[in-house]
Amino acid sequence: MSTPHRGAEDLLRELAPQVLGVLVRRYGSFDACEDAVQEALLAAALQWPEEGVPDSPRSWLVTVASRKLVDQVRSEAARRRREDALALATPQSALLAHSADAVPAADRDDSLALLFLCCHPSLSAPSRIALTLRAVGGLSTAQIAAAFLVPEATMAQRISRAKQTIKAAGTPLTMPEGSGGAERLAAVRHVLYLIFNEGYTTTGGTDLTVPELSDEAIRLTRLLHRLVPEDPETAGLLALMLLTDARRPARTGAHGELVPLTEQDRGRWDRGLIAEGVDLISRTLPRGQVGPYQLQAAIAAVHDEAEHSDATDWPQVLALYDLLERFGPNPVVSLNRAIAVAMVQGPAAGLDLLEKLESGKRLAHHHRLLATRGHLLEQLGRHQAAASAYREAAARTTSAPERRHLTQRAQRLENPA
Numbered sequence: 001m002s003t004p005h006r007g008a009e010d011l012l013r014e015l016a017p018q019v020l021g022v023l024v025r026r027y028g029s030f031d032a033c034e035d036a037v038q039e040a041l042l043a044a045a046l047q048w049p050e051e052g053v054p055d056s057p058r059s060w061l062v063t064v065a066s067r068k069l070v071d072q073v074r075s076e077a078a079r080r081r082r083e084d085a086l087a088l089a090t091p092q093s094a095l096l097a098h099s100a101d102a103v104p105a106a107d108r109d110d111s112l113a114l115l116f117l118c119c120h121p122s123l124s125a126p127s128r129i130a131l132t133l134r135a136v137g138g139l140s141t142a143q144i145a146a147a148f149l150v151p152e153a154t155m156a157q158r159i160s161r162a163k164q165t166i167k168a169a170g171t172p173l174t175m176p177e178g179s180g181g182a183e184r185l186a187a188v189r190h191v192l193y194l195i196f197n198e199g200y201t202t203t204g205g206t207d208l209t210v211p212e213l214s215d216e217a218i219r220l221t222r223l224l225h226r227l228v229p230e231d232p233e234t235a236g237l238l239a240l241m242l243l244t245d246a247r248r249p250a251r252t253g254a255h256g257e258l259v260p261l262t263e264q265d266r267g268r269w270d271r272g273l274i275a276e277g278v279d280l281i282s283r284t285l286p287r288g289q290v291g292p293y294q295l296q297a298a299i300a301a302v303h304d305e306a307e308h309s310d311a312t313d314w315p316q317v318l319a320l321y322d323l324l325e326r327f328g329p330n331p332v333v334s335l336n337r338a339i340a341v342a343m344v345q346g347p348a349a350g351l352d353l354l355e356k357l358e359s360g361k362r363l364a365h366h367h368r369l370l371a372t373r374g375h376l377l378e379q380l381g382r383h384q385a386a387a388s389a390y391r392e393a394a395a396r397t398t399s400a401p402e403r404r405h406l407t408q409r410a411q412r413l414e415n416p417a
Contacts, residue, residue: 008044008045008048008049008053009045011053011057012041012044012045012061012138013137013138013219014223015057015058015061016037016041016135016136016137016138017110017111017114017115017135017136017138017223018058018110018111019037019040019058019061019062019065020033020034020037020110020114020135020136021110021111021113021114021173022062022110023036023037023062023065023066023069024110024114024117024173025110025173026066027069028172028173029167030117030163030166030167031160031163031164031166031167032069032072032073033065033069034134034135034163035068035072036065036066036068036069036072037061037065039064039065039068040061040064040065040068041061041138043064044057044060044061044064110173111136111223111227112175112224112227112228113173113174113175114135114136114173115132115136115188115220115224116175116176116184116185116188117166117171117173118131118132118135118136118191119132119184119187119188119191120165120166120169120171121184121187122165122166122169123162123165123166125190125191125194126158127158127159127161127162127165128162128187128191129191129194129195130144130155130158130159130162131159131162131163131166132191132192132195132220133147133195133216134159136220136223137216137219137220139212139216141155141156141159143212144159147198147199147210147212147213148198149202149204149205185228185231185234186233188224189221189224189233189234189237189293192217192220192221192224192237193217193237193293195213195214195216195217195220196213196214196217196218196221196241196244196245198210198213199211199212199213199214199215199216199217200214200244200245200248201399202399203398203399204398204399205399205400206256206400206401207256207400207401208251208252208256208258208399208401208402209248209251209252211248214241214245214248217241218238218241218242218245221234221237221238221241222238224238225238232284232287232289232290232291232294233289233291233292233293233294234293235280235281235283235284235294236281236284236291236292236293236294236295236296236297237293237297238277238280239277239278239280239281239284239293239294239297239300239301240277240281240293240296240297240300241277242273242274242276242277242280243273243274243277243278243281243297243300243301243303243304244300245270245273246269246270246271246273246274246277246304247261247264247269247270247304248270249268249269249270250264250265250266250268250269251264252401256401257401257404257405258401258402258404258405260405261303261309262309263309266307266308269304274304274305277297277300277301277304278301278304278305280297281294281297281298281301284297285298290323291327292324292327295320295323295324296324298320299317299320299321299324302316302317302320303317312343314340314343314344315344317340317343318337318340318341318343318344321333321336321337321340322337324337325337331357331360331362331363331366332363332368334353334357334363335354335357335363335368335369335372337353338350338353338354338357338372339372341353342376342379347376347377347379347380348376348380350372350376351373351376351377351380354369354372354373354376357369365396366396367393367394367396367397367402367406368393370389370390370392370393370396371389371390371393371406373386373389373393374386374387374388374389374390374393374406374409374410377389378409378413383413383414383416384413384414386410386413387409387410387411387413387414388410390406390407390409390410390413391406391407391410393406394406394407394410
């Protein structure tokens, strides 16, 4: 045993998907393997702080999880046939002969394949998110439930159904090939993007952010980028997360109130994350395979590199949004582009674009469109109309900090004294 040089918890979260990948590849039963890995992680969390981290912690976890899996199967009399099959398929030497620190030569990092499995096409987006956070992120069911503001029993059922869906699909732990691989990689990126967004601006509750989720999304995207270093969109997604999360310390005030981008103390932004994100997107964009995440990262970089709000290069931001819209209709992108148009051509031009967006179903009554309308009306001096838009936006958001912020803006316009 060696003395741990970093937190055992961080090490366990890094190793969790690797260990689960080894077990699923060996035994094929995702749900049973996931349970066994969780037991092994619990055993490590109890033993390692007292006894020290093993010289080969991954092999220790694989060995313990394999034994837990065999114990699981043996304890279920109704699954005797599966026990026999597992016993026949598993050499005794794999369970008994190696020491906990031995490194079997066939072991490899199946983290990417595991991410693909957790983002299986048969699963809904919420199920993909939950299963990814549980199996690859190593978060407990209670942690995931708390982050998404649902009862633990509800989240447990969601994760259980997701594992049963994977089991019923019978999909092996393999890397998809050809266009299927590209599609699944895009699905993995989208899940990580959703996790980050929920952490950066939670859709409900009393807090504006859930740092645990955005931190985990960044950690998993770093892992994905390490596994597919040549994929430009994965690099773009990581850069986008870093450049966006750098502003998090300044997004809330002393009492948890929302602070808009234009009013943030940029001295509180994380310059280390900004430097890393700018460097990453600067190295990625010249490669020529530009995609939506890269363009969003470039937009974030323009904002982050401006010394103050008035120094923002809005014409460049607008040009990037023009490129981004070419990748297909996206109402959120169109809304953000309308803001850029307002900053370049004036608030009236922005309002004209908002009217077009209001004719669509997806954003017609969305609180962000209404809040943007209020802001542009305020800039034009139409204070009563702006206050009305702010109040309607406040009524439609499910975020308490956003509701307070929008209500306060309405009150300020209604009672200027």
